[in-house]
Amino acid sequence: MTQWEVVIGIETHAQLATVSKIFSGASTAFGAAPNTQACAVDLALPGVLPVLNRQAVECAIRFGLAIGAQVAPKSVFARKNYFYPDLPKGYQISQFELPVVQGGALTVQVGSGDKAYEKTITLTRAHLEEDAGKSLHEDFHGKSGIDLNRAGTPLLEIVTEPDMRSSDEAVAYARALHALVQWIGICDGNMQEGSFRCDANVSVRPRGQAEFGTRREIKNLNSFRFLKEAIDYEVQWQINEIEEGRKIQQATVLFDPDTGATRTMRTKEDAHDYRYFPDPDLLPLVIDESWIDRVRGELPELPQQMRERFCAELGLSAYDAATLTASQDIAAYYEATLAVAGLANAKPCANWVMVDLAARLNKEGREIAAAPVSPQQLGGLIQRIADGTISNNIAKKVFEALWSGEGATADEVIEKQGLRQITDSGAIEALVDEVLAANAANVAEYRAGKEKAFNALVGQVMKAAKGKANPQQVNELLKRKLAG
C-alpha cells in the first residue's frame, strides 16, 4: 500500500483593529443595523475615491516586523475583478504583485507532552485588502438581501508556503497566528464574528515524490475544530479517490460542519479569472524607514522571544513556556505571579497557573483576565508553600478560599482558618507517639514487611494534625521511630 504524505498551505484573513474602514470613514463596529455603516465610497457611488487608512498600514507593518518579514518600502494596490452583488464596485481592492509584507516565518509548538515538537512555517506574504459585504439568502420574495456594512473592512490576508504536513500542524499554526495577531494588537481574533478565518489548500502525494499533488482549497473555516475536521475529511477523500483510480481536479470546496464533509463549490474550469491590474485610483504605498523604526520600537516582547527567555532564564521546559505564552493575558498573569513569588519559584508558579488555576477557570468558563484570584494573591500563596508555612495540599484549600473571597491574602486565610503547618518537631513527635500507641496492628504489619501499613500510619498522623503537619517531617519521624 502507498504511504501518503499530506501537504497543506493556509491563507488567513485577519480583520484589522481599526475604527474606520480601509478606504472610507465609515465605522467598522460589529453588529450595527444593516447598511447603516455603508457610506458612498463603500457603495461605489459614482465619483467617489478611496483614501487609505494609516492605521491599517501600521497594522501590516507591526505584523511584518513580528514575523521577521520584509516590510516593502513600496507596495501597490490592485483591482481583483469579479461580479457579485455584495461587491458594489465589481472589483475588490487588494494587492497582487507587490504586497506590503514579504516573507517571514512563524515557529509553532505541535502536540503536547513527550510528542511535542517545534516546527517553523514559512510565510509567503501578507497583503492589505478590503472585505466584501454580506448576502442574505433568506426569502425576500425570491430575492437576496445585501448588507454592505462589512464592505470595505480592512483585512490582512496572510499566506503560508505549503509547509504543513498534518492537520495538527495546520491547527498549531492557525492557533499560533491567532495568538500573535491579538498579541500585537492588530486583530481582535473573534472567530464567531468572522474577524479571523482560514482557507486551507490541501493535497496528498506518495511519500518520497518531489512534485505536489493537485490541491483543493477549503474555504472559510472559522474554528480550529472545523479546520482540523475539514482537513482530515479532505485528506481521506483525496486518498480514496486516487486509490480508486480517479484523478483529483483542482477545485474550491466548502466544509459542512453538520455532515463533517467537504463539497465542491467550483472547479478549475469555472474558476474566476480575476484580471488583476494596478488600481489607478490609488498611488503606490510608500513606507519609509523611520515609520518602520517607530513601529519596531513600540512592539511588545513577542511570544517567541518570551518563550526563549522563559526557557533560558527560568529553566522552564519548552512545553511550559509555550503554554504560558499562549496569550498575552496568560503570560502577563504568570509574570505578575512570579514577580511576587520570586524567580526561585518559577516552576511552582508555572504549575499553579497551568494546572490549578487553568482547571478552576475552565470549570467556570472564565477567562484568565477575570480570574477571582489575582496574580498577587497566587504569588503570596506560592511564597507560603516555598517557606514551609503550608503544604501543597493545604495550599489548595487556601486557593479555594481566595477564589471564593474568604480573605484578601493567603496570609490572612492561613491565620483566620488556622492552617499554618506544624513544623515544631516536638509537637509532631507527640502526635506520632500517640498514633503509634493507638495503632499497634499497623505497626506490627509494617514490621512484618507490609509497606502499605506505613502509609496508613502517615495518614493517621496527618489526620490527627488536621492536615497541617509537615509531611516530610512526619515521614522522617515515623521511619525513625519504627526502625528504633
Next chain:
Amino acid sequence: MSLTPEQVKRIAHLARIEVSEAEALTTQGHLNGIFALIEQMQAVDTTGVEPMAHAQDVSQRLRTDVVSESDRRAAYQAVAPEAEAGLYLVPKVIE
C-alpha cells in the same frame, strides 16, 4: 499576439457585456490593433527600468483612522431599485 473571436467573447463574458457575432468581430479588430501597438512598444529595451504602477511619480496619501461618515442609509436606499428591512434587494444569488 492576436485574439481569436472566442477569446473576445470570453473577455466580454467576464466583463458581463453582451456582444453579437458582428460586434465580436469588430471588437476583435480593435483589440488586435491595440496589441499591435503594444508589440511596437515592447520592442523598446526596458532593461533596468522599474515597472510603473501609476502615471504620476507621487505616493499614496493616508488618512487618520477616524469615523467621519454618519448613517445616510435612507437617502441611499431612496435611489436603490429595491430595499427591504434595511437591505438592498437583488436578483437571487446563491453559490
